[in-house]
Amino acid sequence: MTALLEARGLRLAFGGVRAADGIDLDVMQGEFLAIIGPNGAGKTTFINMATGYLRPQAGSIAYEGRPITGLSPRAIVRRGIARSFQLPQLFTEHTVLENAALAVAAREGIWSPLAPLLRPRWREEAAALLGSFGLAALADIRADALNEGARKLADIAMAVALRPRLLLMDEPTSGVAAAEKMGIVETLVRVLREARVTAVFVEHDMEVVERFADRVAVWSQGRIAALGPPARVLADPAVQREVIGIEKAGAPPVPAAGEGGHA
């Protein structure tokens, strides 16, 4: 297995807050890597740096062996990295179908001034995509009329429509109703596996992490506190105490860094 994304020594501070305080991480080709950790640990900041929204103050990021540090979001998308957002970023005055079709158009070529966006081929692809996310019934609703869960899914669908090789998802299941969550994640995972997409996802639901992640990275105060297979990492008392919030009385403190696998 080779590393698709290599982050080395990423640092970024906002005033006194160290949102990234020396992040080293290899995302391996084809894996599903979950990121867990408390709010404010710097999970979103990592995704923002990897997708060009924020520029690290130190460190480097390489994708497929080539440096991408400091490139614009646009340039990074063109290399094959897409992302979805913790707060869904939809075109609120467009319908859900148009949102998805715009993503298809972004991939296929936006610069056509006369043929309609909803040309048959793109409309079909967009509709099929929405179907696989369980959004078919909402296709003709304006995006700002969706509930939070559906907005989240539409947001991910738009990232998937770009056909990335690496997809970074920021809390894909937050806001999705608990009853639907597992079904949706299963579909998402199937879609991504079929398309051989490598995925990194920030997740708060440990059941999702256990079932779908190949590895899990534990974020804590801008650092990676633990990294490895979910079964081992989630069983770690320190991780449970600090991150998941399950206090195990009397558990000995475990050194934070240097845990497991690929750090």
Next chain:
Amino acid sequence: MRRAEPLLALAAAAAMVVAALAAPWLKFVLTIALAKGMAALGIMLLLRAGQVSFGHALYVSFGAYTVAFLAPTLRDSLLLLPVAAAMATALGLVVGLFVSRYRQIFFGMLNLALSMVFFSLLEKLYHITHGTDGIRVALPTMLGQALERTSFEWAIFGVALALALLFGWFARAYLDAPMGQALAGIKTRETRLEFMGVPARHVLLSAYVLSALMAGCGGAIIAMTTRHVTPLLAYWTASGELVFIAILGGAGGVIGPFLGAVTYELVRVYAAAILAEAWQAILGTVLLLVILFAPGGLWGMLAALFRRRRAA
């Protein structure tokens, strides 16, 4: 309503021809209205991106002065028009490369500022532009034919009508196409465009250049119709007038700006004749009412009526 647009546009065009036949002075008013409608259509494209240009009189006047300067040498209106269009487009590209970096109030004010710079150049460079006196435009030929005045006015009216239909058709397709839909995406979620690999600035730039082209053509038609250009064409009130027309007509469909322009010109002519100084107060009140009660403009009101009748 959308499906009915082409038919409605053709019907409106026919109605305008009839009106111009019935009352010859209307021909002049309607030609000017069509010219301003084109410019307002360009404003409307930018409105779709959530951007308001308070400086598009720059392109109208640039097109108009291009005609005035070149009329003695090029002579033919069907040469002057494309040359003026090309000049305005080129200026739109140069200015657009700069202003497309800005949004909202900065976008609006930069456009205003640039148009005011051009206004003062037109005023101050007397030996070139004849200052506030302006430049008279000799009667151009049409397809090499020297026409007498009335025939020429008919010809220019026809050209304006054809161009309005062409721009309307194009803008309608454009707004439905990926470029136009991405343009509307600038208004709601510009960052998403960037994260889809789409350069939002270029999307806005292409609409901007298109709007400059339309305004430039409008200016060329105004110059050939009034046959006299003055710096007032570039004054900020002229830019404001275009925004007024676009909002009055409504940004919901490509007929809106033309509806707004015809209404505006007719109210202006009638009200000015009857009420002299009060016509601006009337227009102001109308705009206020539109903004408060019919944000979709006249076109939005028509569309709503249409829907209700079909539902009934």
